[in-house]
Amino acid sequence: MTDADTKLRGRRILVIEDDYLLAQVLIDFLEEAGAEIVGPIGWVEEALAAIDNGEINVDAAVLDVNLHGAKSYPIADALAERSVPFVFATGYGSDALDASYLDHPRCEKPFDQSMLVALLNDILSKKCTAGMRT
Template sequence: MTGFAKLLKNQKILVVEDDYLVALALSTTLEEAGASVVGPIARAQDAVMLIEEGKEHIDVAILDVDLNGEKSYAVADALALRHIRFVFATGYGVDAVDRQYRQYPRCQKPFDHQALFRALMVRGS
């Protein structure tokens, strides 16, 4: 386990990703790094409902920007309202993220695990 990965120990990370194989690989990587995965969740509406219910503690989240043609911005808004850090994930460039959300961290797919771990550790997002 790398130095970055050790910092994910005991973190509860919400994964919002519509591609089953990507979600599975990402969840496995996070769990191997010591995190507990919440989800994965494939639909924005389901993720927002989980966040609004407040029954599940979430330290940080990874949001696929495009969920089966629907943007994950409602999820980002729900997280930001509750001061929960998140990272956008996309296989496209910075232009794939609407201008008003570009101040939030973004990781490129396929994931560079070290870059992802660094983004998850950024405070104050």
């Protein structure tokens, strides 16, 4: 097993994606990097209910911007309120994100496994560093 195979070892990653085949590719990529997957969840309401009910205990999330025609910003806000870092996933360019969400990392579809894993590692390391500050 290489270092790339274990970069996310021990990390619980929430997958929010409405396309079944893309969700499966994403899950395979993340599991190859050692992550434990929560989901996938494909609907805004379902994700919000799981987050609000405390059913979701994760280190980070990959969040599709468009879920069955609805923007996933309420999910992004709910995750941010709980200090859960996330990466937006989109098939569109940066102009597809509302201006208030441009500071969050995004990964364009089709997914590049190494880029996605690197983005997740980056946001997770920033969370750990921020958590150590007093």
